[in-house]
Amino acid sequence: MSERAATLRCDRVVARLGDREVLRDVTLDLDARTTAIIGDNGSGKSTFARLIAGLVRRTSGELAVLGLDPERDAADLRRRVALVLSNPDVQIIMPTVAEDVALSLRPLRLAHEERNRRVAAVLERFGLDALADRPAHDLSGGQKQLLALAGAFVRAPDLVVADEPTAFLDARNARTVADHLLADTGHALVVVTHDLALARRCERAVLFEDGGVVASGIAADVVGRYERALAC
């Protein structure tokens, strides 16, 4: 990845869903290649991930993702940010594996040959090349999540936002998915996770509590602080 803007600049961001304040005064700068977002259920982690990905609008505050305003520069941001959700089933749209990956390339309006080449390359990267013509909904849970990753990475995003990507997976598949997400292929990663082992593998971590950031720093330190709080 060539010289790039900071992954995230967040200044006193507030987000409300209905009359409920789900993010309050979040001020954060993220520059690391890999960042884990951790915290209890309902702490605002997923809302924060969706805010970065442009799915949730902020109520107030300043926000820049890859140097772009998610509202003003939504189209540019969509091209550069990929989102991976927790439930593999909801991420499958097209009938077959190859078609589902190719769907991600439609906005780029590539020639068929180039589209097919990129799809084949990413399927091979994620070990799905033998399943290209298989009905996508017939895959196992782990394969479906790898398919979701393939659909995200085929666009060569600058930033991947993953919201609990291993929540529905067994330990082996969770490890495989984590390895792919953490691999240095030119993208930055922000991963919301309850998997503290995955969080520890990131460079930085941010701890959310009640909609606000209570700790941010080296992943091992932040995860350690959270584990100590859980032990109390």
Next chain:
Amino acid sequence: MHRMPAGPKLTLFAVVAVVVAALPPVWATVAVAVVVPAALYAVAGMGFGAGLRALGGQVWALRWMIAITAVGQLIFLGLEPAAANTARVAAAVLVAGLVPLTTPVSAMLDALERGLRPLRRVGIDPARVALLWMVTLTTIPVLARHAADVRDAQRARGLRPSLVRGTLPFLVVALRHADDLGDALAARGIR
């Protein structure tokens, strides 16, 4: 037929479906409405036997539509028109049903987008219309699975599945799927 390009195939099936649907309400129409889908499914490229089995599956899936149409027509119009009207409606749907069986969805999407390009002049985005159509098509089997899940959940609670009891949970699940689908499209960079 499965090797035919998507655009001409869609056009052909659309023409056949319209022609069959426009046939007069006479006994001869019943014969045409049976023969045409059977012939198309037999030569669709799935194999003769597999094609006819696929046709049988489609007819079974349409059984309630066929039954309700036939009864309504019989009450108001009489036997010959009821038989002909039911047969031609069913035939049109069955011919249309052959398209997803013989054409990759991505090819249909490309063909539809190409076909809709002239509508750019009146402000219509062909890519969005084609995507809307594709999402509708691919959502149908997903909703069918959700309906089956709702019935299974009712059985798991010791209840007999019923339309009345199952409608609200199905609607909740379907609306949640719509939200999830929006997120999934956004996750792919598609607005």
